[in-house]
Amino acid sequence: MDATLIASQLVNGLQLGLLLFLVAAGLTLTLGVLDYVNLAHGAFYMLGAFFSASLLELTGDWPLSVLLALPLLGLTGLITERLVARPLYGKSHLAQVLASFGLLLVIGALAMLIWGAEGRAIALPHALRGQARLFGVVLPVYRLVIIAAALAVAALLYVLLHHSRFGVRVRAAAANPRVAQALGIDTHRLHAMLFALGAMLAGLAGALIAPITEASLAMGAQVIIIAFVIIVIGGIGSLRGAFVAALLAGLIDTFGRAFLDTLLARVLPLEAAETAAPALSAMSIYILMALVLIARPRGLFPPPARGGAA
C-alpha cells in the first residue's frame, strides 16, 4: 500500500460519500420534515443522469446540460409531490412506501420508454478527462470536480437551512406545523419546495455520477437503499448526520473494496482472504449501521423532538 494508492482511494471515497450525501440530504429532509417515506427518491437520481444525457445531446455542452437538468428535476419533484406525496402526508408509512415504490416503478417504466433499456454513456469535455497533480499525487480531474461541486452545494444547503428565512420557516414547520400555519406560514408550499429541493439534489448527484458510471435504469434502485442506510446512521431529519454518515459510508465502502483483501491476507490464508474480503466490504455499511444503532438507536445526530400543539 503506497501513499499514492491511499490518496487516490481517499479521493474516490470522498467523491462517493459526497454524492451519497446529495441523495441522502433530500431523503432526510422529506422524512424528517414531512414525515414522508419516499422510495421514489432514487428515481430522481436516475432522472438526473438521463436528463443531463439528453440535454448533452441537445446542447453539446456538458456543464450546461447539468445546470439545465436542475429545473427539470425541480419540476418533476413538484409534480410528484402534488400528485403522490401530498395526499399521503400524515398517513401510515406503509401507504407511503407502497405509493412511492409504485411511483419508482412507473418512472422506471417511463424512462425505459423514453431512453430505452440500454444505458447512456456521457462523454466529458476534454479538460475534465485528464489527471491533475495535487500534493504530489496524480488524481483524476473529474473526481476533484465532483468533490468541489458537492461541497459547494452542501455549503449552500447549510446556509439555506440554518441562516435563511426559508430555513427558519422550514424549522418552524418541522417543529410544529400547526403553530407555523397559525403564524401565517404556507406549509403546503413549503413542503412542495422542500420536496423539489430534494429532487434537485438527488438529480444533481445522478447527473454528476453519470459520466463515470453511465446513466442506467437500475441506478435509482441501487442508490435508494444506501441512502436510507445513511440517513438512519446519521439520524433521520439531520442534515449534519447525513453528511457525516455519507462520508463514512463512502470511505468505508471504497477502502473496504481496495484494501480489505490485503489486510485480511495478513491474518488469513490468501485464498480465504480473497473470498471473504468482497463479501465483507459489501456488508460494511450495513455493519456500520448495526453498530451505530446499538450504541445510538436514533442515529449519530438525532434532531430535537417535535413540539406539540393541542
Add this chain to the structure above:
Amino acid sequence: MTALLRTIGLRKAFGGLQVTAGVDLDLRDGEIHALIGPNGAGKTTLINQLAGEIAPDGGRIEFLGRDITRRPAHARARLGLARSFQRTSLLPAMTVMDNALAAALANHGRPWGVFRAARRDAVLRAAAQAALELTGLADAAARPVAQLAHGQRKQLDLALALIGQPKVLLLDEPTAGLSPAEGREMVALLENLKGRWPMLLVEHDMDAVFALADTLSVLVAGRIVATGAPQDVRADARAQAAYFGDEINA
C-alpha cells in the same frame, strides 16, 4: 358595532356526531367574547374551523366582511386572524427571543434573507420585543423555551400570536393547566390587552370569564343556547341547567 368575525349557520359533523350544529356567532370590535360549555360541546372544533384547520360541512365564516370559509389557515393568519393553542412551543430548543423572531419572520413578506441578519433586523426585533413586553416575557427573552415554566410558555404562545399585529385573537383556554397564581397573571395580561385586540376566548375558568368577557355565549352539544352580557347569561335558566349547574345553585 359591526362584527369583525361572524359565523352563519356553521355546521360540522364527525361521522354521525354533529359537533357544530348551526352556530351563529358574532365577535364585535373591541370586545372579548367568551365561549363556554361543557366538555365535548364542540368549543375547540369551532375554534379550529374559525382558524381554518378544519373545514366546515356547511355555513359561512366571515372575517372583516370577507367570506373566508374556504381559506387555508395560513391565509387567515395573514389576514389578521391569530390564534393560540392549548399547549404549544414553536421551536422548543431555541430561546424565547428566537421564537419571537421566527414568528415575526413568518409574518414577514420576504421569504429570503439571512436569519443572522434577522437577529439584527430592527423592525423584526422591535416587533418581537414589543410582544414579549406586552406578555411579561421581556426578562425571559434569552432563556431557552424548554426551561420555561408552564405559565410562561402560555405567555409566549400569546406573544407569538400578537407579533403579526392581528385584527382578532382566537384564544383556546389560555388559563388551562395553570396554577391559580399563574392564572391570575394571565387574566391580568389579557385585561391589559382588552380594547386593543378583540378576542374570542374559550375558557373553563368562570372567574376568568367573568373578569374578562363583554359577551358570553354558551355552547351545548354544538349549539349556542344562550348569548349576551355575562350577567344576563348567568341568569339564563337554560344556561344554568346546561353548564353552571351546581356552581350556581351551591
